[in-house]
Amino acid sequence: xxxxxxxxxxxxxxxxxxxxxxxxxxxxxxxxxxxxxxxxxxxxxxxxxxxxxxxxxxxxxxxxxxxxxxxxxxxxxxxxxxxxxxxxxxxxxxxxxxxxxxxxxxxxxxxxxxxxxxxxxxxxxxxxxxxxxxxxxxxxxxxxxxxxxxxxxxxxxxxxxxxxxxxxxxxxxxxxxxxxxxxxxxxxxxxxxxxxxxxxxxxxxxxxxxxxxxxxxxxxxxxxxxxxxxx
Numbered sequence: 214x215x216x217x218x219x220x221x222x223x224x225x226x227x228x229x230x231x232x233x234x235x236x237x238x239x240x241x242x243x244x245x246x247x248x249x250x251x252x253x254x255x256x257x258x259x260x261x262x263x264x265x266x267x268x269x270x271x272x273x274x275x276x277x278x279x280x281x282x283x284x285x286x287x288x289x290x291x292x293x294x295x296x297x298x299x300x301x302x303x304x305x306x307x308x309x310x311x312x313x314x315x316x317x318x319x320x321x322x323x324x325x326x327x328x329x330x331x332x333x334x335x336x337x338x339x340x341x342x343x344x345x346x347x348x349x350x351x352x353x354x355x356x357x358x359x360x361x362x363x364x365x366x367x368x369x370x371x372x373x374x375x376x377x378x379x380x381x382x383x384x385x386x387x388x389x390x391x392x393x394x395x396x397x398x399x400x401x402x403x404x405x406x407x408x409x410x411x412x413x414x415x416x417x418x419x420x421x422x423x424x425x426x427x428x429x430x431x432x433x434x435x436x437x438x439x440x441x442x443x444x
Contacts, residue, residue, distance in 0.1 A: 216339055221306060222299035224339055224424060225320045225329035227402055233258045234269055240277055240285040247271050254317045256330060257291050263327050265319050267291035294319050299328055307336045335424075362433050365419070368392025368426040379433060381414070391416075392426040402426075 232250045234243055236259045247255070255269045256262075273290040276282060295318040297306060310316065310333045320329045355370040356378050366375070372385035372394060388394050395416045396402060398409050403426065408417045413434040420427035 216307075216336070217302070217304050219303040219339065220299065221297055221301045221303060221318075221320055221331055222328070224303060224335050225299070225331045226335065226424065227329045228262055228327055229401065231256060231262060231327075231330055233262060233265075235259070236266055236287060238287065240274070243269070243274060243287075247274070254332070256294065256317075256319060257287070265294050265296075265327060267294050268317055296321055297331070298323075303336055303339065306331065307333070310336070359430070362435065364431045364433070366391055366429045366431050368395070368428055379414075381412070383412070391429065395429060396426060 232246070232252055233256045234246060236257055238246070253271050255271070256265045257267050257269050258265055269287070269290060270292065273292075277285045295313075295315055297318045297320055299320055299322055306318065310318075316333045318331050319327055320331055322328045355367045355374060357365045359365055368391060370391045371389055372383050372391060375381065375391050376383055383394060385394075388397055394411070395409060395418070398411050398416075399407065402424070403409075403418045403421060405418050405421055408415060410416075413436075415432040417430040417432070418426055418428075419430050
């Protein structure tokens with residue numbers, strides 16, 4: 214999918230993966246969190262992630278680190294949060310990021326609940342990914358055999374192609390790709406190393422980022438013969 218066709222929901226960091234700071238954090242708590250997370254911007258919340266009060270930039274804390282620094286008050290450093298709908302086109306958001314000179318937006322669903330966040334870096338990664346895809350080897354296999362019963366499978370492999378290769382009958386009514394099917398069975402965005410069993414097939418996540426599964430290792434049941442699996 215090209216960036217002009219993508220919506221913010223396609224590339225956002227989901228709510229469950231948002232690193233946030235609470236309005237009542239003191240300076241030491243903020244420094245510890247920033248040291249661990251290594252991000253430059255953080256949503257500031259009050260009650261929960263549906264109540265975003267603004268954005269905190271890590272660099273705004275520098276003035277409080279000296280021996281003669283002013284007394285810290287988080288309200289003094291909170292910047293306004295930009296809110297965008299899930300349905301907003303990514304290319305239009307990029308244009309706004311550049312024109313308005315902000316780098317993070319809070320994403321909300323149709324009911325006004327916070328569903329995630331998106332940064333200009335997320336969009337630029339998508340653009341770079343598209344450019345890299347244009348130079349990828351067209352012959353690179355979506356499904357590659359590693360051993361008798363183990364295969365490397367790209368998450369974007371269609372379920373139809375997977376079924377053709379393995380003689381399976383996984384449904385593609387709700388999702389189109391193997392990655393989508395696996396994520397649906399997990400019920401969340403899995404991390405590398407997580408495993409789920411679907412109809413006797415073991416799907417292990419071998420690569421994932423903060424938005425999607427990238428690649429999988431699939432172990433087929435011992436009862437499946439080599440003749441049933443085609444390359």
